[in-house]
Amino acid sequence: MRGDNRLSRMLHVLIHLGQEEGPATSERLAQMLDTNPVVVRRTMAGLRDKGFVRSDRGHGGGWSLTRDLDQINLLDVYRAIDEPAIFALSMSEDTPRCLVEQAVNAALESELREAKTSLLKRFEGITLAALAKDFERRARQVRRVKLHCP
Amino acid sequence: MRGDNRLSRMLHVLIHLGQEEGPATSERLAQMLDTNPVVVRRTMAGLRDKGFVRSDRGHGGGWSLTRDLDQINLLDVYRAIDEPAIFALSMSEDTPRCLVEQAVNAALESELREAKTSLLKRFEGITLAALAKDFERRARQVRRVKLHCP
């Protein structure tokens, strides 16, 4: 598996929505993500169900935020996309008979659980507004670099 | 992808080797892991290259430890199997043009790097001897349970 991009993609899209006037269509968001409108709808569905965005059909429809970016954190988004697996590492069996295997799995599972808890706690402390602020800092930086190298 | 079992499997095998008299063949180890001798050789190759086990061909050959279990920790094994990806989460692009995407990736990568560092530090503190000790505790427990329910 090369990896699960959904979290990264949804964060990307939500911050763009925060910069928009009206709604953005799946088609436009798909272009931003270099993918397909169906993939966008599929993944955004979770965010809509959790009340972070709304979707409207027909002329002038599309996706829009229903909360400010400072009211959404990374844990919210992770949960909204259905809490995909964090780790690529996994155990060979769920309930092995072998006691050695049981001991190995218990140790690994304990460490991964701890790492996951700690990571999600950090996710909870990062709002999309903070990411948007970093984006703006980068945008100013680009402008400055451009002025220096015309 | 359901996940990468190599770390779990190698820990399992190494602890069994620690309980053995002579070498164990790939065939026997494969039975323990419910897999195939070729998969065993493929994964054990890294451990051999790093000097944790040796392999001998011909009659009476097979795999054996070249260090005590208290001289091998989980980080050693993780590195020996070529440091597979820890996380299933990943970024959509390596070097995106979009500044929003850059900000998102920077934040996620920073958190994942931090989580990985912390996890590997913990791995370093866990020796295979400690896992073997937990295995023995479980074995005693099973015996006790069996005595109570004959």
Add this chain to the structure above:
DNA sequence: TTCTATGCAACATTAGAAGTTACTAATTGA
């Protein structure tokens, strides 16, 4: 009614781990 948009089911593609086959090479021992 027509155009635009999402909703969704069904299917194809993809990437990497795992599994398999078929063979070679080395070592032991009769």
Add this chain to the structure above:
DNA sequence: TCAATTAGTAACTTCTAATGTTGCATAGAA
């Protein structure tokens, strides 16, 4: 020397979950 045993390895298939795609239904605006 020869037969049996065991690892080494390349090449291929299978499996799984995310991703991509097609086609059509549904809803809303002009």
